[in-house]
Every structure is written in C-alpha cells, then in structure tokens.
Amino acid sequence: MKNGDHLFLVDGSGFIFRAFHAIPPLNRKSDGLPVNAVSGFCNMLWKLLKDARNTDVGVTPTHFAVIFDYSSKTFRNALYDQYKANRTAPPEDLIPQFGLIRHATRAFNLPCIEKEGYEADDLIATYARLAEAAGADVTIVSSDKDLMQLVTSKVSMYDSMKDKQIAIPEVIEKWGVTPDKMIDLQAMTGDSTDNVPGIPGIGPKTAAQLLEEYGDLDTLLARAEEIKQQKRRENIIANRAQALLSRELVTLKTDTPLDVPLDDLVLEAQDGPKLIAFLKAMEFTTLTRRVAEACDCDASAIDAAVVPVDWGAEAHGPDLDKGEAGGASPMSGSLAESAAEAAETLLPSASANGHEPATLAKSRAALFSGKPIDHSSYVTIRDLATLDRWIADARETGLVAFDTETTSLDAMQAELCGFSLAIADNATDPTGIAIRAAYVPLLHKAGAGDLLGGGLVDGQIPMRDALVRLKDLLEDPAILKVAQNLKYDYLVMKRHGITVQSFDDTMLMSYALDAGAGTHGMDALSERWLGHKPIAYKDVAGSGKGAQTFDMVDIDRATAYAAEDADVTLRLWHVLKPRLPAERMTAVYERLERPLVPVLAHMEERGIxxxxxxxxxxxxxxxxxxxxxxxxxxxxxxxxxxxxxxxxxxxxxxxxxxxxxxxxxxxxxxxxxxxxxxxxxxxxxxxxxxxxxxxxxxxxxxxxxxxxxxxxxxxxxRVHTSYALAATTTGRLSSSDPNLQNIPVRTAEGRKIRTAFIASPGHKLVSADYSQIELRVLAHVADIPQLKQAFADGVDIHAMTASEMFGVPVKDMPAEVRRRAKAINFGIIYGISAFGLANQLSIERSEAGDYIKRYFERFPGIRDYMDSTKAFARGNGYVETIFGRRAHYPEIKSSNPSVRAFNERAAINAPIQGSAADIIRRAMVKMEPALAESGLSAVRMLLQVHDELIFEVEDGDVERAIPVIVGVMENASMPAVSMKVPLKVDARAALNWDEAH
DNA sequence: CCCCAACCGTA
DNA sequence: GTACGGTTGGGGG
Missing domain, CATH: 1.20.1060.10 (Taq DNA Polymerase; Chain T, domain 4)
Structure with missing residues (x-):
C-alpha cells in the first residue's frame, strides 16, 4: 500500500444490525428466508464499488475489506467478565443473515475478514493505522461511535445509510471533542449496550466539558480534587478504577495479529457471473439487473448459486464453535457474536409471523404427510445423455437426493450395482415442491445359476462413464447431496475414488431431532413423516435362503425400489430440514452429527x-x-x-x-x-x-x-467395524460387525484377546482415554464444590467420596471402603436406586438406602441436579447435554411406577453419558485437522470406545503425536463449553492394544 | 427362518 | 442403578 491508495473498511457486523433495522423485514425470499439485511448490504456494497465517485465520499477505493466479529468472547472478556454481558439475542429473522452476508461478501469478490478473540473494530483499527502509516487514505464504512477514535486527517468514516461522511469536524460537532479524545470520553460516559461501566453521572456533555477543561482523563483523575461540583468530584474519585478499566475496554487494539496482510486487501475485479449467481439465489431482481447491465452479462444465462436454505446453523441451539466442522455445508461459516449470544439465552420458539422456522416446519410436514408416491413416474436411466441431463438439473437446483444400490450391507465389501437420484422441480408444482426420481442400473446381471454366472444386462451405462459423472456430481460443493445414512454410500463411493462433499443425512437429522423417540431408519421415517410404507427390500430381493443380491434383481423392480428410496429421502429432507432451526437443533446436527460421517467412514475404511x-x-x-x-x-x-x-x-x-x-x-x-x-x-x-x-x-x-x-x-x-451414529438415545456411538467396543479387558484371560489387535510393521498403537470423564461431567453439570476441587487437585475421586461419606482419611483407606464409594459414584451416574446399589454391593436395601441418604447430605447439589433433571424431563419429554443434544423419554410420565422410575434414571444418566459422548465426538471431528496442522497427517485414528480413541502411528511420529492427541481431547469442549473441571487424558503407545491401554 | 429371552462382553 | 451388541438356546411357524 502506498501514498494515494485508498482503503475501504466495511464494518460488516455493525452493518448487519443497521440494515436489518432500517429495511422492513418484508424483504424475503420466496421460501420465507428473510434477506432484508442481505439486501441492504448488497445494495450498499454495489453502490460503494460502482458509484463511489457520485457519493459524498468522492473517492474510489484501491483496497477493500469487509470485517466481521468472530465470536462473543474476546480479550476484553478477560479484562472484564461483564463486557457485553447484557446483550440480548438478535431477532430470529436476523440470524440466518449472518452467514448469508459473509456469502455475499465473497460473491462480491471482496476479502471477508474476522479473527478469533477480537472484535471487528480491533481489526478495523489495526488495518486503518497500518494503511495510514503507509500513506494511504482510509474510509471506514460505519457510523459506530466506537470507531470515531480512529478518525484523523487521513482516516474518515462514512455512514452509508445516511450517505454522510464523518471526518474530524463531524466528530467534534456530535461529541464536542476531537476524535483523539473519544477514548477518554467513552471511558467516562461508559456504554450501556456494551456494558462498559464508565463514571456514573457523567454523560457526553459533561465528559466533553471536563475534557475541554483538563485535557485528558489522566489529568482529570490526577486533579479531580479541584472539581467544584461536590457530587461530580466524589463520583469521579470513587470510580477512578472503573474509568481506567472502561478506557481499556473502549480502546481499540491497533496491533491485532492479522491473518490477511494489508496489501492483500487490494480490490479485485468484479466477477459479474459469480455475483449475479448469488443475487439470483437471493432473488434480488433489481440489483441483478443492474449488475448484469454494468458487467454486460446476460443474467438469464446464469444459474442461481446454491445457497441452501439454512436458517442459521450455529445460532439455533447452543454455540458449538465457529468455522468449518466437517465442511459439509457451504453455508456453515463462522459466527457473528450476537448469534452466539442468541444461543446462550435459548429462547423458546419465536412468535409466529407466518415465516418463522416453526411455521415452515409445520407446513412442510403437512405438505408431505400423505402426499401420494407415484411409482409409475420413476424412470430408468439407460444412456449417458439422459444421465447428463439429470445431473445438469441437479446442478440447476443445487439439491439432489442420492442413494446407492449394492450387493452387500457391508460397505467395505459391497459392489456398486446402480444408484438413484431424486430432484425437486420447484417450478412445476403449485406447492413448490415436485419430486421426480430415477434409477441408474450399472451392473445388473441376468441368467443366474448357469456356469457363466449370468451376463451383464443390456441397456446399462458403462461403470467407468457413470463414475466420471458421479464424481462431478458428488464432489461438487455447490450441489447439496441428500442421503439416508450417508456413511454407507460415502464409503462405497470412496472405494471408487469419489469423496462426497456437501451433504445432508436425513437419518442424522432425525437423530438430532428425535433421539429416543423412535428409530431413524428410512422405512420408519417414511411411515412417520410421509405416511407411506416403502417397498420392502425383501420383496424385491427375497430373504433368507431365497435371497439374491441386488445385481440379480430385474431392472424394472430395482427401479421402483431404488428410485423410491431417493424420492422418500428427498421428501424426508424437506420435512426434517426446517425442523432443525425451528427446534434449535441445527448446531447439534451440524457440529456433532454431520461432520462425523467422513471421520467415521475413514476410521472404518482404515480398519485394524x-x-x-x-x-x-x-x-x-x-x-x-x-x-x-x-x-x-x-x-x-x-x-x-x-x-x-x-x-x-x-x-x-x-x-x-x-x-x-x-x-x-x-x-x-x-x-x-x-x-x-x-x-x-x-x-x-x-x-x-x-x-x-x-x-x-x-x-x-x-x-x-x-x-x-x-x-x-x-x-x-484388516478388520473393519461399522459404527452406528444414530443408534443410541444418549449420543454414544455403537459398533458392530464386529463390535469392537466390547473387547474384553477386565479379566486376564479376556485381556489376551487384546494382544491380537496389533500395529502394522513400523507402527505403534496409541490408546488415549479420558480419565473419569462422566464423573467430571457430573461435577460440571451439578456444580459440586467438593468434586470440582478434587478434580482440580487431581486427587483420587473415589477415595475423596469415601472420606466425605464415612469420615475415613484418604491415607491408608481400606480398599473395601473405597470400593463402596466407587460403587456409589457409579450409581449416581446411573440414576441411583437403593435396589440397584444393594445389588451391586451385595448389601441390604436398607443399608444401601442409608448410603444414598448420607451421600445426598454430603453432596446436596447432586440431589438438586437429579430433582431438576427429572422435573425437566417430565416437563419437556427430553433432557439435554451440555452441548444441547436432546435425549427423549416419551414414557417419563408413565403411570406404571417401575417404567416411570426407569425413565427417570435414564433421564438422569443421559445428560452425563451424552455430554461425555459429545465431548469425544468433538475431539474426533477436530482430530484430523489438528494432526494435519502438526505435520502428523500420517497418524491414523482407527477406533473409538466411548471414552477412548485408538490410533496407529508410525514409530517416528509417536512422541510428537501423543501431546497433540491429548491436547485435542482435553480441550474438546472448547470453545463451546468451558468446563468447570479439567478433562484428563492418559495416552500410551505399544505394539498391541492390551499394552497400549 | 424369525424372534425372544438369557446371558455377558464393554464404557 | 445407565448405554450398547453378539451368541446361544429354544419356541413358534
């Protein structure tokens, strides 16, 4: 950057709120997505970029960036924990627009800048000062008074909504001080929106007057005794420290570490088609036309970009971090601070205004419930030209359901024999959603039983050609693939060199929404949501001894079955997708479910x-x-x-x-x-x-x-287990075929089996397991002082419990006393009953009852936790983990006392077991990127056993890998949840699983 | 051939 | 007392 250059810095986050409130929320996409802030943003950017000479700014930018807040937590929270503590949740209609505006920024070919731990204002301050030092002029597009401290002769602000420049005279006019005094002025007045305290009784007028008189805050504080007005003098003296803290809070950092260097902000040429594609997707017809005219493009020849309807991922449900977690959705970007705050408040579903997520979810369910399924409309695709047309249509709509048909339930052994597609044609149906589906047979055979084994049936696309097309389709991030239990299809395709990108999984959506309330298989979902019973597999391929593999099925029968699967899947997607934001489960789905699909697929593919x-x-x-x-x-x-x-x-x-x-x-x-x-x-x-x-x-x-x-x-x-993502009520995985989560360990005889699980030559197995994770979660959720202290101190938790309960010193404690305390601790996690504890310890029920009573006396917080969890479950029908995952207990109110008691115990256990399950899920999602970042891409995560991860590591990498693995696991809850107790992970390497464990 | 009960392996 | 999956025996068809 050099003298004469001009840098524009757009306060993206500030703009979002201003545009939202300034432009009526009538501005919606046809599907109800609110886009008023996006619209204001796009119009403003367009105006700035193309008409800059006609505005009061009167200059043309050479460099340009849009800056956003990254998260709700910044370094200022370390200075003052109440900073911005009184912020309320952003309006429901604003939430989906945070992500869209980042998308818009990229569509304009502009740098989109944000930085963890810093506010947009700090980034703006840093870039502004750097540019100024380089001799350039700077225009900050914002009207926020917090930024006025940056104004100099080279740096001015521009209020795009009022088309008004804010330079030194304007600051003086509005605040009565020069911009360089703004920091001191804000330190004195404070800021109620950001919860900056300031000095009570001092407003902008008084502050300006005082600054006029004393010059600056330090001088004022030093000479405060001289102030004549008694009340004011006392106030200033009494709140000296508060004023200094406030000054720190309002002072923008001009040395923020920058990921994007200043010179990289150079303004790129407009990419007309790219921008038009986005604007069309937003249905901004006027701006689309203007842009098309300006860049001399034919807008009608440009397809709308794929901007999947996403009601605001992270904002709906607890704040589960920012950034790509699995990279499944093009829209899952980082998160504006206020979206995070929306999560904290966890408001009940918003009032209905006709376009709320809840309303959309309901109307979708009604639309598809009982909507007939027409098998006769399904087509068999037998030639490349037709397949190419279908794929082009998928690209056009940006959305396609996909399903593979194979010869085996085992994805590692399955041979692909065909695939099906379903597409929604928005234009042809007044309801907005008309679905057509097709089957593409590839490897169907006929003439079973003869010595030739049956030849390929005519009229099928060659596998090679089909795979080329499939690769284009499945790896295109702009086309959202919808599948039911995608992990299976992902693995089948991966074995053909295709890595599916951008996907949704209806099974996982259902699981995020309804774990505990029914199963999540396609047939069950179809009956539940569509009122339709799909063709049974066994009616197509037979079962038992008479079963044939799918490649032997007649192609017409196969088409009816396979195309229906894709059809049903796409219908389910339309029903379930709007439920995620409506029920605030998007974050759980996008952070804890969907990203695990490729992670688990890779683990299964590696085997052991x-x-x-x-x-x-x-x-x-x-x-x-x-x-x-x-x-x-x-x-x-x-x-x-x-x-x-x-x-x-x-x-x-x-x-x-x-x-x-x-x-x-x-x-x-x-x-x-x-x-x-x-x-x-x-x-x-x-x-x-x-x-x-x-x-x-x-x-x-x-x-x-x-x-x-x-x-x-x-x-x-090698042995390739299969992990079920949607099998448990609590969020745990399960393993089958074979189950590698129940390999013996307790007895010496059983442990020998573990010695048979070995590392490849030149490698070690590394086992890393969480120590006492469920008790740590309990300490966190129930907030038990003694437990928190014990974990902080790293003491033996069962001995501590025994000591509290029985008054026995930890030193030289008899093993039997500790054993009983240990059983009680486990009992608590399991939703203790005197009956169960008595069984476990082989003691009388009455004695077990006495133990429990004593335990609750010593740890009253546990009883409170249990009571409140039960009450919550009764009131809501579900309980939640610390990350917002829900486990449903529809029978919690059963009139049968034992059924009810069982559900109560399960409901007490679920947040504990489920939170631990969420933590290790998070660790697994973060693991591969973290290893890659440490140059450890060769480290292979193989197995998960609830609180343990097993890796295969080259001998030379072991020493470096262990601290990375442990670090990821111990910090897995961050930044979404800051645990009140540390998480501890033990890891060791050996040639076999027995010795590594 | 299918399903259930009983039992037992893991966290 | 929580959460799973696999094997076996055995009953019913």
Missing amino acids: TIDRQILARLSGDLAQGAAALEDEIYELAGERFTIGSPKQLGDILFGKMGLPGGSKTKTGQWSTSAQVLEDLAAQGIPLPRKIVDWRQLTKLKSTYTDALPGFVHPDTR
Whole structure:
C-alpha cells in the first residue's frame, strides 16, 4: 500500500444490525428466508464499488475489506467478565443473515475478514493505522461511535445509510471533542449496550466539558480534587478504577495479529457471473439487473448459486464453535457474536409471523404427510445423455437426493450395482415442491445359476462413464447431496475414488431431532413423516435362503425400489430440514452429527490389523479348557446336558440337585446368572463355579477368538467395524460387525484377546482415554464444590467420596471402603436406586438406602441436579447435554411406577453419558485437522470406545503425536463449553492394544 | 427362518 | 442403578 491508495473498511457486523433495522423485514425470499439485511448490504456494497465517485465520499477505493466479529468472547472478556454481558439475542429473522452476508461478501469478490478473540473494530483499527502509516487514505464504512477514535486527517468514516461522511469536524460537532479524545470520553460516559461501566453521572456533555477543561482523563483523575461540583468530584474519585478499566475496554487494539496482510486487501475485479449467481439465489431482481447491465452479462444465462436454505446453523441451539466442522455445508461459516449470544439465552420458539422456522416446519410436514408416491413416474436411466441431463438439473437446483444400490450391507465389501437420484422441480408444482426420481442400473446381471454366472444386462451405462459423472456430481460443493445414512454410500463411493462433499443425512437429522423417540431408519421415517410404507427390500430381493443380491434383481423392480428410496429421502429432507432451526437443533446436527460421517467412514475404511495366529492359539486353549470343564461338570451333575442352556442348567441345579434357587427371571425360570452361581459357589458348592468358568471360556471363544478372524477383509487383511451414529438415545456411538467396543479387558484371560489387535510393521498403537470423564461431567453439570476441587487437585475421586461419606482419611483407606464409594459414584451416574446399589454391593436395601441418604447430605447439589433433571424431563419429554443434544423419554410420565422410575434414571444418566459422548465426538471431528496442522497427517485414528480413541502411528511420529492427541481431547469442549473441571487424558503407545491401554 | 429371552462382553 | 451388541438356546411357524 502506498501514498494515494485508498482503503475501504466495511464494518460488516455493525452493518448487519443497521440494515436489518432500517429495511422492513418484508424483504424475503420466496421460501420465507428473510434477506432484508442481505439486501441492504448488497445494495450498499454495489453502490460503494460502482458509484463511489457520485457519493459524498468522492473517492474510489484501491483496497477493500469487509470485517466481521468472530465470536462473543474476546480479550476484553478477560479484562472484564461483564463486557457485553447484557446483550440480548438478535431477532430470529436476523440470524440466518449472518452467514448469508459473509456469502455475499465473497460473491462480491471482496476479502471477508474476522479473527478469533477480537472484535471487528480491533481489526478495523489495526488495518486503518497500518494503511495510514503507509500513506494511504482510509474510509471506514460505519457510523459506530466506537470507531470515531480512529478518525484523523487521513482516516474518515462514512455512514452509508445516511450517505454522510464523518471526518474530524463531524466528530467534534456530535461529541464536542476531537476524535483523539473519544477514548477518554467513552471511558467516562461508559456504554450501556456494551456494558462498559464508565463514571456514573457523567454523560457526553459533561465528559466533553471536563475534557475541554483538563485535557485528558489522566489529568482529570490526577486533579479531580479541584472539581467544584461536590457530587461530580466524589463520583469521579470513587470510580477512578472503573474509568481506567472502561478506557481499556473502549480502546481499540491497533496491533491485532492479522491473518490477511494489508496489501492483500487490494480490490479485485468484479466477477459479474459469480455475483449475479448469488443475487439470483437471493432473488434480488433489481440489483441483478443492474449488475448484469454494468458487467454486460446476460443474467438469464446464469444459474442461481446454491445457497441452501439454512436458517442459521450455529445460532439455533447452543454455540458449538465457529468455522468449518466437517465442511459439509457451504453455508456453515463462522459466527457473528450476537448469534452466539442468541444461543446462550435459548429462547423458546419465536412468535409466529407466518415465516418463522416453526411455521415452515409445520407446513412442510403437512405438505408431505400423505402426499401420494407415484411409482409409475420413476424412470430408468439407460444412456449417458439422459444421465447428463439429470445431473445438469441437479446442478440447476443445487439439491439432489442420492442413494446407492449394492450387493452387500457391508460397505467395505459391497459392489456398486446402480444408484438413484431424486430432484425437486420447484417450478412445476403449485406447492413448490415436485419430486421426480430415477434409477441408474450399472451392473445388473441376468441368467443366474448357469456356469457363466449370468451376463451383464443390456441397456446399462458403462461403470467407468457413470463414475466420471458421479464424481462431478458428488464432489461438487455447490450441489447439496441428500442421503439416508450417508456413511454407507460415502464409503462405497470412496472405494471408487469419489469423496462426497456437501451433504445432508436425513437419518442424522432425525437423530438430532428425535433421539429416543423412535428409530431413524428410512422405512420408519417414511411411515412417520410421509405416511407411506416403502417397498420392502425383501420383496424385491427375497430373504433368507431365497435371497439374491441386488445385481440379480430385474431392472424394472430395482427401479421402483431404488428410485423410491431417493424420492422418500428427498421428501424426508424437506420435512426434517426446517425442523432443525425451528427446534434449535441445527448446531447439534451440524457440529456433532454431520461432520462425523467422513471421520467415521475413514476410521472404518482404515480398519485394524489382528493377528489371527494369536486368536487361533487362544481358541485352542479355550476349547481345551472348556472341554476339561465339561467333563468335570457332567461328573458333578451326574449326567450330560447342554450346559449353555439356562433352562436345562436350572433344572439340574434347582431341580435335580435341589439347590436353593436365588432369583427368578421374568419368565418364571430360575435365574442362573453369574451372580446366582457365585452365591452358590460361596456356599462351598463346586458345580456352579465350574459353570461360571465354562461360560467365560465359551463366551470368549464364540464371541471373540472364533468370530473375529471371520471379519478379516479379504483384500485389506484388516478388520473393519461399522459404527452406528444414530443408534443410541444418549449420543454414544455403537459398533458392530464386529463390535469392537466390547473387547474384553477386565479379566486376564479376556485381556489376551487384546494382544491380537496389533500395529502394522513400523507402527505403534496409541490408546488415549479420558480419565473419569462422566464423573467430571457430573461435577460440571451439578456444580459440586467438593468434586470440582478434587478434580482440580487431581486427587483420587473415589477415595475423596469415601472420606466425605464415612469420615475415613484418604491415607491408608481400606480398599473395601473405597470400593463402596466407587460403587456409589457409579450409581449416581446411573440414576441411583437403593435396589440397584444393594445389588451391586451385595448389601441390604436398607443399608444401601442409608448410603444414598448420607451421600445426598454430603453432596446436596447432586440431589438438586437429579430433582431438576427429572422435573425437566417430565416437563419437556427430553433432557439435554451440555452441548444441547436432546435425549427423549416419551414414557417419563408413565403411570406404571417401575417404567416411570426407569425413565427417570435414564433421564438422569443421559445428560452425563451424552455430554461425555459429545465431548469425544468433538475431539474426533477436530482430530484430523489438528494432526494435519502438526505435520502428523500420517497418524491414523482407527477406533473409538466411548471414552477412548485408538490410533496407529508410525514409530517416528509417536512422541510428537501423543501431546497433540491429548491436547485435542482435553480441550474438546472448547470453545463451546468451558468446563468447570479439567478433562484428563492418559495416552500410551505399544505394539498391541492390551499394552497400549 | 424369525424372534425372544438369557446371558455377558464393554464404557 | 445407565448405554450398547453378539451368541446361544429354544419356541413358534
């Protein structure tokens, strides 16, 4: 930047609010999206850029930037925690426009600047001073008095709404002081909007008068005794410190670290088509026409940009950070400060004005409920030209439902045999949404059973050609792909070299909205929301022995089934998408669900190596051990029987042998649970112990050592589990095929199985697990002083509990005392009952009841937490984690006392378990970028076991990787939630999982 | 072939 | 007392 240059700095955040309030909110897109602030912003930018010479500014910019606030928390909060504390939530209609205005800025080809921890004003101050020093002129496009301190002979402000320049004379006219005195003036007057205290009783007039007299604040404070008016003198002397603090708060930082250097703000040429595409998407017809005229473009030849209807992601629901988290949506940008504040207040849904998210959500549900599905309209795409037309249409609307058809439920083994698409044609249906769907068969075969194995059916697009088209479609960030359980399709496509970008997943939307209130599979969602029962897979491909793979299905039948899936998915999207903002669950969906799809897909794709030799040897040992036990068992029982049959075993033990039965199962059978058998063994009866041991060995063999080798992938030679994202009520993941979240660890025998999970040659397995995360979450949510202190001090939490409860010193505490306290701590997390605690500790119910009573006396906050959680669940039908995830308990008000009590315990547990689940989800989303940033892209996250992450790390990277992994995990809640207790993570590396854990 | 109960592995 | 998934036996069809 040089002498004669002119830098324009637009106060984007300030503008958003002014434009919103100045322009009537009637200005809406046809789908109800409010765009009045966007409209004002675009018109103002256009005017500034193209008509600058005709305005009072009278200059043409050479450099240009639009500056935004990044977040609600800045360095000023460290100075003064009440800074901006009284800000209220922005209006509902403004929220979606924060993101849109950033989008608009980019459409204008202008730099869009923001910086974590700083306000827009600090960035503006820094750029302004730098430019001034370089000899340039600066125009700050804003009317905010906070920026007036920056005005000099080279720096002026411009109020675009009033088309009025603010230079030194204007500042003096308005405030009675020169701009260089503005800081002191603000320090004295304070600012009620920003909650800057100032000096009570001093307004702008008095402040100006005092500054006139004394010159500056420091002098005034030094000579305060001289002030004649008694009240004023006392006020100033008494509030000296407050004035100095206020001065710090209002002083803009001119040394903000800049991510974008000043010289990079050079004004780029306008990109007419890009801007027009955005303006068309916003339906700003007048401005579109003007821009088209100015750049000599044919607007009708330019497609509207894809700006997915997004009612304001982060603003709806708690503040779950800024920035791309998974990069799924082109609109999920960073967040304006006030949007974050909206989250904090968590207002109930706004009043209905006909365009509220809640209204849209309801009308969408009504529109699609029972809207008939017409299978005859589905088409089969058999040639490239038709496929290309469909893809062009998808590009036109920016939205397409996508579904793959394959030969297997296992995404790592599945062969792609076709795919389906569904597109919404807005123009052709008065309701606004008409959906058409198609199936594209690729690899369907015929003539099953003969030695040739069936040849390819005619009339299918060659796989190679189709994949080229699919890559274009699926990787295009401007086209939103909608899928049901996308992780599956993501993996199938990834194995064909295609990485899906920009997607929504109806299953995850449903899960974010309705976890605990029904399942989230497509068939269930379709019946629930569309009133339509889709064609059953088994009716198309058969089931059981008669089942055929999808590539053998007749193409017409396949078309009906597959196209319907895409159709249903797109309909579901239209119903569920508006519910997210309406129910304030967008942040949960966009931060905790959607970004996990690629993360988990990559983990599943990587898999983990198992040593089949170790497992084979273990299987042999277990078989031998079990066989030996079987002989002894038959001997002791006096006959041969099926040991694995609880019914037969019960007959032997409690019938034939006449042993005292413990408890009965709910079907009236004698229980043969481990607990019952242990009790009998404790009475000196030999058979039950043998049964327990036999069960352990056969369990380990059948579930693990025999089964795991069957999951080794034929090509990768690794085991690829599948994680379910939407299976639990609390937000936990689940793992299946195989379940790698229940690999034994508690017994020495079981732990041997873990030695079979090994690192590749030249690598180590690194296991990092949260220490006591659920108790830490409990300490946080229930705000328990002793627990918080104990975690802050790093002391043994169970020993501390025991000490509080039983008055036993922590030093040399008997193990039994600590064990009981530990059981109580777990009991609390599980929504304690005297019955359960008594069971766990093998003590009387009354004694367990006494423990609980004593516990609540020592930790009354826990009882308060439990009571308030139950009341919340009863009142709302759900409970929430610290990140706003909801777990629904529709039966919480059941008239059946045991059902009700069960739901109450689950509701108490869910915020604790669920918050911990959210924390590790956040860690997982952040992990890969964090590793990449540390040059550790080779580190591979493989497994998640609820509070543990397992990585495969090259030997040379281990030492550097561990602190990065631990850091990400320990800070995973930040910045959305600042925990009241530290999170602690232990990590270690070894050649196998047993030693690493 | 399908489903359920019982049991047991994990956090 | 919370949250899961897998295996087995066994009943019904």
